Amino acid sequence: MANGWHFFMNPGPTNIPDRILRAMDRATMDFTGAQFKAISDECFAGLQRVFKTKNPILGYAATGHGAWEAALVNLFSPGDKVLIVESGYFSMNWGLRAEAFGLQVETLPNDWRRAADPAKLEARLREDKSHEIKAVLAVHNETSTGVMHPVAAMRKAIDAAGHPALFCVDVISSLGSFDFRMDEWGVDVVVVGSQKGLMLPTGMAFTGVSAKAIAACAVAKLPRVYWDWQRLLGQAAGQGYWNGTVPVHFFYGLREALRMLEEEGLDNVFARHHRLAEATRRAVRTWRRNDGPEVFAIDPDGQSDTVTAVLLPDGQDADTLRQVCLDKFNVSLGGGLGSLKGRLFRIGHLGDVNEAMILGTLGAVEMALELSGVPHGKGGVAAAMEYLVSEA
Numbered sequence: 001m002a003n004g005w006h007f008f009m010n011p012g013p014t015n016i017p018d019r020i021l022r023a024m025d026r027a028t029m030d031f032t033g034a035q036f037k038a039i040s041d042e043c044f045a046g047l048q049r050v051f052k053t054k055n056p057i058l059g060y061a062a063t064g065h066g067a068w069e070a071a072l073v074n075l076f077s078p079g080d081k082v083l084i085v086e087s088g089y090f091s092m093n094w095g096l097r098a099e100a101f102g103l104q105v106e107t108l109p110n111d112w113r114r115a116a117d118p119a120k121l122e123a124r125l126r127e128d129k130s131h132e133i134k135a136v137l138a139v140h141n142e143t144s145t146g147v148m149h150p151v152a153a154m155r156k157a158i159d160a161a162g163h164p165a166l167f168c169v170d171v172i173s174s175l176g177s178f179d180f181r182m183d184e185w186g187v188d189v190v191v192v193g194s195q196k197g198l199m200l201p202t203g204m205a206f207t208g209v210s211a212k213a214i215a216a217c218a219v220a221k222l223p224r225v226y227w228d229w230q231r232l233l234g235q236a237a238g239q240g241y242w243n244g245t246v247p248v249h250f251f252y253g254l255r256e257a258l259r260m261l262e263e264e265g266l267d268n269v270f271a272r273h274h275r276l277a278e279a280t281r282r283a284v285r286t287w288r289r290n291d292g293p294e295v296f297a298i299d300p301d302g303q304s305d306t307v308t309a310v311l312l313p314d315g316q317d318a319d320t321l322r323q324v325c326l327d328k329f330n331v332s333l334g335g336g337l338g339s340l341k342g343r344l345f346r347i348g349h350l351g352d353v354n355e356a357m358i359l360g361t362l363g364a365v366e367m368a369l370e371l372s373g374v375p376h377g378k379g380g381v382a383a384a385m386e387y388l389v390s391e392a
C-alpha cells in the first residue's frame with residue numbers, strides 16, 4: 001500500500017519540509033568564498049538564537065553520535081570519571097562510548113519511565129568531596145522512552161552541591177521543539193543533530209561550548225583531530241567553524257530551517273509541539289481503557305512534547321502493530337529500542353508536523369489496534385480531536 005503520502009512519523013529523522021528541500025536544490029558554491037561565508041554566518045547566528053547562547057557553536061559532518069564523541073574526546077583524559085544520568089537507551093549509549101575511550105563511567109540510576117530526580121544528583125555530587133567526577137552527562141529528551149528530563153533543575157542541583165563538574169546535555173530530540181536555554185541553564189556542552197527539530201536531512205551535528213568547556217579542552221588528553229574544538233575555533237574566521245570540505249547544501253537547508261523557525265516564532269513552535277503531543281497522549285489515554293496500551297512516561301511533567309512511547313499490554317507485539325500501520329496505511333512509526341524492542345512503539349510529533357498529520361497517524365494506529373486484536377478503549381482519535389478543537 002503506497003498510495004498517497006507516506007506518513008513518516010518516527011521520532012527522527014523527521015519530515016523535511018518542501019521549503020527546505022527546495023532551498024537545497026541549487027548548485028554548489030565555493031565554501032571558501034564570501035557568498036558562502038554570509039550563509040554560514042547567518043546559520044551560526046541563527047543556531048545561537050535557537051540554543052539561546054552567546055557561546056560558539058561548532059559543526060561537523062556527522063550524526064548525533066559524532067557530536068557525542070566530540071564532547072568526550074575534547075573534554076576528558078583517559079581515566080577521568082563521568083556521571084551519566086540514566087534515562088534510557090540513548091543515555092546508556094553515550095556512556096558506552098565514554099567507556100570505549102577509557103573513561104570511568106558511573107551511572108546515576110533512574111527508572112526509565114520517570115523523569116530524573118535532581119535531588120539524587122545533588123546527593124551524589126555532595127558525596128564526591130574530592131571532585132573526582134569531571135562531568136555530568138544527561139539527555140534532555142530521551143527519545144527511546146518519551147521522557148523529558150529536568151535540565152534546569154539538574155543545573156540547580158549541581159550548584160546546590162557546590163560541585164565544579166561540567167554539565168553536558170544531549171538535546172538531540174528537544175532543540176527547536178521545546179524549551180531549552182544553554183546560557184540561562186548553565187549548560188557547558190550542548191549536543192545536537194540536524195534531523196529532528198531542525199527538520200534537515202541526517203548528517204550534520206553541532207556542539208555548543210561554554211568558556212569552561214573550552215578551558216577543559218585545553219588540558220584534555222584524549223586524541224582528537226577531526227573533532228578538535230581548538231582547531232575548529234582557530235579557523236572560525238575563515239571557514240565557519242568547519243574541518244575539511246563544508247557540506248554547503250546542508251547550510252542552504254539549515255538557513256531555510258532557521259528562517260522557518262523564526263518566522264513561526266520559537267514560542268509558537270513550542271506551543272504547537274505541546275498541542276500535538278497532548279492530543280497524542282489523550283488518544284493513548286483513551287486506548288488505555290479495557291487494559292489497552294499506555295503512555296510509557298509516567299510523570300505528567302516528564303511526558304515529552306516530541307515523542308510519545310506507547311507501551312503495549314503484556315503478550316502483544318508492538319512491531320507487529322507497526323507493520324500493520326505501515327503495510328495497510330503507509331504510516332511509519334518508531335520501534336522500541338534495546339530492551340524495549342517489541343514492547344512499545346513510538347509516535348514522533350516533532351518538526352514539520354500539523355494537526356491533520358497527527359490525526360491521520362492516530363487514526364492508523366487505532367485501526368491497527370483493532371486489526372491486530374490488541375485490547376483498547378475506542379475513541380482515541382475522537383478524544384484527540386476534541387482537545388485540538390478546544391485549543392484551536
Ligand code: PLP
Nearest residue numbers: 063064065090143170172173193
Ligand atoms: N541522542 C538522542 C536523544 C537521540 O534521539 C539520538 C538518535 O535518535 C542520538 C542521540 C543519536 O543520534 P544519531 O542517530 O544522529 O547518531
